[in-house]
Amino acid sequence: MGSSRLPGKVLADISGEPLIIREVIRVRRAQTLGQVVVATTVDPEDDQIADVCQAHGVPCFRGHPHDVLDRYYQAALLFNAETIVRLTGDCPVIDPQEIDRTVRAYFASGVDFAANRLPPPWTRTTPIGMDTEVVSFENLACAWREAEGKHEREHVMPYFYAQEGRFKVSLVDHDPDLSGYRLTVDTPEDLALIRRIFDHFEGTDEFSLSDMITLLEQRPDWMALNTGVVHKDYRDTDARFD
Numbered sequence: 001m002g003s004s005r006l007p008g009k010v011l012a013d014i015s016g017e018p019l020i021i022r023e024v025i026r027v028r029r030a031q032t033l034g035q036v037v038v039a040t041t042v043d044p045e046d047d048q049i050a051d052v053c054q055a056h057g058v059p060c061f062r063g064h065p066h067d068v069l070d071r072y073y074q075a076a077l078l079f080n081a082e083t084i085v086r087l088t089g090d091c092p093v094i095d096p097q098e099i100d101r102t103v104r105a106y107f108a109s110g111v112d113f114a115a116n117r118l119p120p121p122w123t124r125t126t127p128i129g130m131d132t133e134v135v136s137f138e139n140l141a142c143a144w145r146e147a148e149g150k151h152e153r154e155h156v157m158p159y160f161y162a163q164e165g166r167f168k169v170s171l172v173d174h175d176p177d178l179s180g181y182r183l184t185v186d187t188p189e190d191l192a193l194i195r196r197i198f199d200h201f202e203g204t205d206e207f208s209l210s211d212m213i214t215l216l217e218q219r220p221d222w223m224a225l226n227t228g229v230v231h232k233d234y235r236d237t238d239a240r241f242d
Contacts, residue, residue, distance in 0.1 A: 015203035022092040030096035032103040095209035112167035113160040129183030
């Protein structure tokens with residue numbers, strides 16, 4: 001709830017449902033996932049998230065507000081996760097097929113860490129808003145023990161790819177290149193676009209990434225709503241993180 005650019009965004013109304021529930025509904029359709037858990041914070045303002053999760057039957061773990069790596073580790077420990085698939089809670093149109101594509105690539109490649117997007121010098125080919133990261137519990141525990149940088153703790157996974165050769169890393173590219181599309185919610189402009197997408201599909205959750213790309217190709221004026229938004233750098237940290 002304490003988002004710096006759009007406070008309360010995870011519970012923003014999207015066609016009659018909170019954003020986080022819209023995302024959970026879509027994520028649960030991924031064939032490669034077992035249990036879906038919302039990992040929020042112990043801050044009193046996030047009581048609302050816990051209440052919404054309880055009302056919708058969604059498991060919810062509450063942990064450190066800014067050390068998100070610790071929050072992920074403790075949640076994985078509690079739920080006995082062997083493999084962790086990290087999805088950020090501001091992607092209500094994430095495509096379950098994109099999650100499955102990334103998870104399957106992780107297991108097929110035998111790497112330590114796989115993702116469908118990584119920061120420069122890697123080249124992004126997946127739309128912002130489809131971000132999926134996969135790692136074993138054993139390797140997550142290694143990062144939890146050894147990562148010291150604030151950005152490594154706050155952004156969970158940088159420890160795996162920040163230093164070349166530390167782990168075997170796979171970037172799961174998307175063909176065709178769809179990196180020009182921004183389908184996340186971090187600003188009011190982002191939220192306006194996502195609401196239009198859901199309204200177009202009459203409030204259903206069952207549209208695909210392909211469906212959205214076709215729609216936005218037909219509505220460049222919608223795409224223009226958030227083209228000026230600058231995506232955060234993975235090295236940026238919250239000033240409140242002490």
